[in-house]
Amino acid sequence: PIFLQKAHILASGSEDPKEKTNVSLYFGIVTCGAGILGVLLGSEVARRYRKINARGDPIVCGIAVLLALPFLFSVLLLSKDHLILTWIFIFIAETLLCSNWALISDMLMYIVIPTRRSTASSMLIFVMHLLGDASSPYIIGEISDFFRDGADDNLTQWVSLRNALMLTPFIAALGGAAFLFAAMFIVQDRRRAEETIE
Template structure:
């Protein structure tokens, strides 16, 4: 991925000096992206592993689906989202690389602690710790990527980074399925958490902190903005408001499938843990990556030729996948269900890179990490938090009349929310051009 820059000059502390003449080699920018991608992979290995072990954890602690929905949802998401704001504020003022390295160390350690939990309440505390650590991951990473890659390549770079969600989830499904088959769930969490400690060292000592605005050859706008100023600026963009409303609805389905899909195929279709892990790794890993990369490449090309379609077309493509999702959940053949799940999940994630790229582009330089944290706050409190909880609560509700089939109808019910979300998301393109121009006019003022 070439950002059309060719040299790399470090400052005395090993970071990149804040000098308008300094450029970064394409190879090094790609290396940074690769390291951040690996960090995000571990982010979702440690996060997603819990979904693989819903069954044995539920059995050991005699928990309900509602309780498990809280554990994999709000127990993680609440502190993840609330801690993300102050951490992102810090990232807009200080060294983003160091913040990510510290966060990775914390969430890896707390994943290991999860395997040592002696009660359900201990599990909740450990998940909260994982959430706090992971809050230091994405907002600083988005800001770093925006500085290493110019606007016409930013969506693709963010797509590569975002695909870490699906690679990490695939590894969690595949490795977790194997571990569930051969080990107890406690051993699994210790094994999955340990490698992240090594990756934190690699990040800290090989990634350099760039000056803000490096890829756009402009300096920081006017000093650090407050959280209130950032939020007010973003809320004044109609395109951003629609973007967030639509993405929030879509995140309910995405996190619902990611956290309950493994249990769905085991409970409804009677598939063995290792077979479910193999299929979910293939579908979530390949399908999610394909959809995300498609969305990134599409957004970058449209940004040059048809800027007004950067959001609209990805939103409509995501909408086109919803019928496949309904079919995947309702058919009684496990083979057909898995076949339908692939195009559904691929198209479900096309909107993600355009959304992240637009968010960075609609924010001022000194707002980017905070803007990313605000997006993650909204999407994770609704998607990662409410999504799994809604599915779990609906599963218990439908179980009254449909038994184990309750989980099937709970997941189907969330697709209607996604259809609405696609429409709102696509609508944001109506104001996108004028809102982007406002940012550029402010930068030149």
């Protein structure tokens, strides 16, 4: 939300603390709504697509992540000048990115044998948090501080955060490509797990 708070300050010219609180509130509402819609939408699209393509789950995940990329870039580039459009793009990007949550768990459960599922699930959660919300704020902060070079004005802070956050779409693109790569092996992996169970 700090990036959006700086964008709001630059767009409105106001540094009212209530506005900062409102930006955080709006971000939370948009994120919750996008998360719920994304999970429902991703699950339903994958369920339907799986009927015609057994590789449907990772393909839906990969395409959703790749479709989110232009919206992620747009948020970073337009946030200072087009706040309403930015909120719309955030909602779309988060919906697309959240559409894979249920599918990832589902794929994990059907490619891992039952006696190893709890370990696999724990490892997945650990790695996702380690590479995601645990380390990324620090990494983005360090990159932003590098670009900011000690400057304290709102425009420089917004630009430095924007430049640091530009890493996000590229990492997301790698994730989308990884899902599509996984689609090549998902059917065989599922078959092996089922054969092991039998």
